Amino acid sequence: MRIKDAIDAREESGSDIVIVARTDSRHFVRFLHCFQKWPICLKEGGKTPILNLIELEEIGFEIVCYPLSLIGVSIRAMKDALTAIKCGCLPPLASLPSFDEITETLGFNAYYEEEKRYGTSTSQRDFQR
Numbered sequence: 001m002r003i004k005d006a007i008d009a010r011e012e013s014g015s016d017i018v019i020v021a022r023t024d025s026r027h028f029v030r031f032l033h034c035f036q037k038w039p040i041c042l043k044e045g046g047k048t049p050i051l052n053l054i055e056l057e058e059i060g061f062e063i064v065c066y067p068l069s070l071i072g073v074s075i076r077a078m079k080d081a082l083t084a085i086k087c088g089c090l091p092p093l094a095s096l097p098s099f100d101e102i103t104e105t106l107g108f109n110a111y112y113e114e115e116k117r118y119g120t121s122t123s124q125r126d127f128q129r
Contacts, residue, residue, distance in 0.1 A: 028059075044068050 003021045010017045020041065028048065041063035042048065042056060056064055081091045103109055 039063055041065065 003019065006019045006021070010019060028042070039062040040060055042061045043065045044050070045068045051059075053064065077095075084091050097105070
């Protein structure tokens with residue numbers, strides 16, 4: 001009913017709001033067939049079975065999110081790096097992104113372009129100092 005209410009509100013307002021709904025249904029395959037006209041998203045974790053992307057696509061999922069996997073590998077990498085640092089070592093250079101890769105990934109390069117566009121005074125050189 002909440003999904004239907006959200007859809008009705010969106011249609012009544014004439015907006016292009018994207019509605020994202022979730023369920024912890026263990027019977028998620030049956031659930032999918034109730035909503036075939038909308039893209040179905042799966043978030044890993046909880047009681048959802050662990051399936052590979054091909055299996056999930058065959059079932060009918062069009063979007064799959066992996067927050068636990070991403071957070072998990074990040075935590076493991078940070079713990080490994082901190083353990084190495086604690087033991088007097090540094091993480092292997094091959095495992096480290098370059099400064100340019102870091103700034104690109106974090107969106108600094110796009111920020112610097114916006115900065116140029118609006119003529120603000122902070123520059124990338126100031127950041128690197």
